[in-house]
Structure formats: C-alpha cells, structure tokens
Amino acid sequence: MSKITVLPSNETIEYQHGKSLLDILCDKGLLSESPCGGKGICGKCKIVVEGDLPEVTQTETSVLSSREQKEGYRLACIVYPEGDIKVKLENKHTTHRILTGGYMPDFELNPFIRKVPFTLESPKIGEHISYEEIFLKNTGALEIEYNALKVLPTEQGEYTLVLAGNKIIHIEAGDTSNKRYGIAIDIGTTTVVASLIDMNTGEELASESSINTQKQYGLDVITRITYVLENPLEGLKNLQNNIVHCLNKMVELLCVKTHIDKKNIYEAAVAANNTMLHLLLGVQPDSIGCSPFAPVFNGAKYIKASLAGLELPEYAMLYCLPSVSSYIGSDIVAGAYVSQIYKKQGNVLFIDIGTNGEILFSSNGKIVSCSCAAGPALEGMNISSGMRAADGAIEEISLKQGKSDIKVIGNKEPEGICGSGIMAALRELIQEGFIRKDGAIYKEKDLNEKQLPMLWQEGKNKGIILYEKNENKIIITQKDIRQVQLAKGAILSGFYALLDNMGVSMEGLDEILIAGQFGSHLTADSLIGSGILPLGTENKISYIGNTSKAGAQVALLSAEARLEMEKLASYIDYIELSAMEDYEKLFIKCLEFPEKKGE
Secondary structure, three states, X not given: OEEEXXXXXOEEEEEOOOOOHHHHHHHOOOOOOOOOOOOOOOXXXXXXXXXOOOOOXXXXXXXOOXXXXXXXXXXXXXXXXXXXXXXXXXXXXXXXXXXOOEOOOXXXXXXXXXXXXXXXXXXXXOOOOOHHHHHHHHHOOOEEOHHHHHOOOOOOEEEEEEEEOOEEEEEEEOOOOOOOXXXXXXXXXXXXXXXXXXXXXXXXXXXXXXXXXXXXXXXXXXXXXXXXXXXXXXXXXHHHHHHHHHHHHHHHHHHHHHOOOHHHEEEEEEXXXXXXXXXXXXXXXXXXXXXXXXXXXXXXXXXXXXXXXXXXXXXXXXXXOOOOEOOEOHHHHHHHHHHOHHHOOOEEEXXXXXXXXXXXXXXXXXXXXXXXXXXXXXXXXXXXXXXXXXXXXXXXEEEEOOEEEEEEOOOXXXXXXXXXXXXXXXXXXXXXXXEOOOOOEOOHHHOOOOOHXXXXXXXXXXXXXXXXXXXXXXXXXXXXXXXXXXXXXXXXXXXXXXXXXXXXOHHXXXXXXEEOXXXXXXXHHHHHHOOOOOOOOHHHEXXXXXXXXXXXHHHHHEHHHHHHHHHHHXXXXXXXXXXXXXXXXXXXXXXXXXXXXXX
C-alpha cells in the first residue's frame, strides 16, 4: 500500500491504487473544493504534488498556467497516484460570511412537540385497566410510540410526557416541562445553517453555519446527482453521510455554546431544495436530473431523526417541510410563508438568488413559480479568480477612469472575488465602457489610454485586471463574463416569463422581495447595473434574509403554520420555462447587458 505525506502537517495517509487524488483526499476530509465534480474543467482542485505520478495530461495543460505547472501544480481529480507522493495543502478561506437571519412573520406559538406534566396513580384492584390506557385517558393522547411503550412507568409519581401531536413519544421522570428545544435547519446547495430554538419561548438561543461539505462532489445539484448516477454503489451513501456528519457537528457545537443537554432536543425541522432533501433522507435523486424531472417525493416528511442518521435522542423527530416540484423546494415554500406573499395584495415578485434561481410571482394571492439554472458563477465559483464570500474576497468595486477602488472582506490583501464583487465589477465595467451590450469586451482600439492598462490578454484569452500588485492579479475574463451573462439571462427571463403568464408588465410590479444568502449581499445598484433587474425597479426592492431557516424555525414553533405551509405548497403552480412558447427568444433577449448610462 502506498503513502501520501500531507504538508505542512506531515500527516501520512495510506491509500489503494485506482482512486483519483481528489477522491483519496476527500475521503479523509482533506480536500473539499471540486465545483465541476471531478471533470477537470474548473481547475479549483489544483494542488502542489510531487512523487510517483503519471504524466501531465492535456486536460491539465489546458487549465493550469505554465507558471503553475512549473511550481508542481496538478489537478487532483485527474491525477491517479501510483506510489508514495507528497501534497501541499493550503488552509484558505476558512472564515466564510453566511447569512443566518431572516424576516419572521407573526404566528401563534404552539409547537407540534408538547410536554404534559402528569401524576401517575396505580389502578385500583378490579379496574382491569392497563397503564397504557391510564396515560392515554388522562392526557388526551391517541397513541404511545413503541419505544416509549417499552419503558412506560408503572410506579406512582410525577412524570412529563413528550408528545408529537397526539402521540406520546417519550416519558421523563419529574416535571421537565421547562426544557423543550428544537433545531431549525436550512440546507442550501452552498451553505448550511442550524439554530437551537427554545420551543417554550420561541427564542433562538444560538446559531451555527457552515459551507455545505457536499461541495466536494460538485457545486450544483445536477453535478451531485450525476455523481450518484456514476457511483451507484456508494454515491448516495457518501452524499448522505456527508451532510449528516455536517449537521451532527453543528448540533454538537450548538449544545456546547448553550450548555443545553442534547437529551432535551425533541425535534429538528429542515427546509432545503428538493435534491438536498432527497440526499438527506437517503432517497435516490436520479429522477430529478432527467426528463420528466419528477422527484420521488414532494410532500412533507415526519420521521425519527435517527433514521436519517442524525445523532439526536432516539425519540427525537425530523420534520422536512414540503416542496412544490423538483426545482421549487421546501426552502422556497418556507420563503413564501415567511414573506406572506400569498396574503399580499398587488403584484409581488420573490426571488431566491443562488446556485439555482427560484422565483415566485404573486398577483393578489395567486402564485406561480419557476426555477432557472443560475449556476455557481453568481456565487464566485466557475470564475477564474472566484471564491466564496470569505476573508480576502473582493465584495465591492468602483472603477473611475482606469483606476479601481476595492472593498475586501476582512480588510486584507485580496485573494479573489466573490459573487457580490463579480456583480459589482460587471456593473462598473458596463458603466465605464469596457463591455458591449452583447457581453463582449471591447477591442483594444475601442478603449482609451486610461482604460488600456486594465486590459489583459494571454493568447486568445482576454480579460480586465481589477487588482494588481506584484504577482497578485485579480482578473475577470471574457469567459467569466459569459458565465455570469448566462446566469443573468436565466434569472431575468424567468421574471418576464412569470409576469407574462399572469398578464402583468414589469412596470406593474408593486414589490420585489430578495431572499437568500447571496441575494442579501447584492445592492440595488448591482442588480440594476448588471441587468438582473430592469431599470425602474430599484425603489421596489426589499431584502428579507434567510427565509428558508426562518420557515424551518416557524415550523418548529407552530403546528398551525406547519399545516398552512403544507397547504401553500399544493397551492403554488409551477411553470417549466423550457416548455414555454418562444422562451428561447426571450432568454436570448435577456442575455443583453444594459446600455452605458447616457447612451
């Protein structure tokens, strides 16, 4: 068996031949960035490696620069090591900016999980009654869960019954009614948020956030579904174990933070897109990724948390909020409920901008929805200098007469550019006359003397230098612009398609609600300036935060709200954009960038 020495820690791991370096390191939790799912396209898994290695492939030479090749960089997904090697891992981007809060509507505090103090008295001789009947008769419960039945007390005394609806799921000695906690979870394709909630008061006691560690199998749902298809023996298991491990770690941290005993956590509520829900529950997601794009399930699910692998007490329950379709998941149903869009008068647009762009349009309460493949570009992935919203990421930029003024997360030397920075850069490049309406960078002859120093060209590759200091260059390339242009076209065409379906013009909009992790960091200037939203909508925009987690929190705290969400999911109509007449023409039109101001 061969060995890999990991620098600078000098940790040694053994491996068997036949696996890619990416898979070997991912299995050990040492490498987790592979946006393209190991296809050798994105270049994000590049790593310095030396030792007994196969020859550099043509795929690698097309992705790695000549400098990177000289320095020993290889693509981990392409390299299949054959002997002892050394790899150098750089600990980058460990502090990420993740949105945990969202708007909360008014609702009645009435959790599905109840605690009922109870004084048990032994039956009298001749009553011919069981202890089960005593508990049911005196508490109004309809059923006792099997595991609770096995430990049903028969000694007189004070007890507390834990009920999920009308079922007794657990019995505790003494009066423990003041200890009732739950976990509200938002599983996004990119990020995960979990909050510990006091179900007696509705208070959020603590929150934890993390990058979704499934990213090592791809940054978007289609890539992860493809991974499952291509790895039938272990693909689904790997992805489920991955997210469950992430959640279990977050729950442990929440308990440490708050000094809450895990035994007093009785329920977890999860909002997520439909693919993430399938993966969490270990349900095959294959059908989501191919025609007719029908998921295995859409409805809400209520199961023992342990069945999904969550390390909560054996009596703890897991509630998964309902979805609408394969690509309008429970995170969007949560957003629809939290924003109360279905109760609003007038014309309201709701958009959760992320790896997928999910859109709702409500016209006096009637709701239609669609999903557009925004892709990971808007979040900084599949971009040459892209990175997540972490320390060192350019998040805002201003260009004036060939000079750039940048704002960097953490106020440190820039290492790359995140999604909000990319959108700001596009806004500025359009306004300063670097990009044509069709998205092409202007030729050298069309730029002025102050703009020319920012123009970058290497072979056939062209771009604009946003930051340069010594060897450090942050560049937005023509390919990057095309990636964002496709995402922008998908989102804007989705807006117009829904409005057209309901017979409403963009001018007829009363309000635009921006939800989600990425959307919260996009300014109105960037949304309008990049062309994601048309001119004239800037004063109609409101930001409502992480409505997915907020919806999961409400589901923990209100049985009535939970039922209303389930009804709401069945009420939302879904429109398949690709099946709409003349959609391709609309999409192509929406690819155009805005004109430079004054033109």
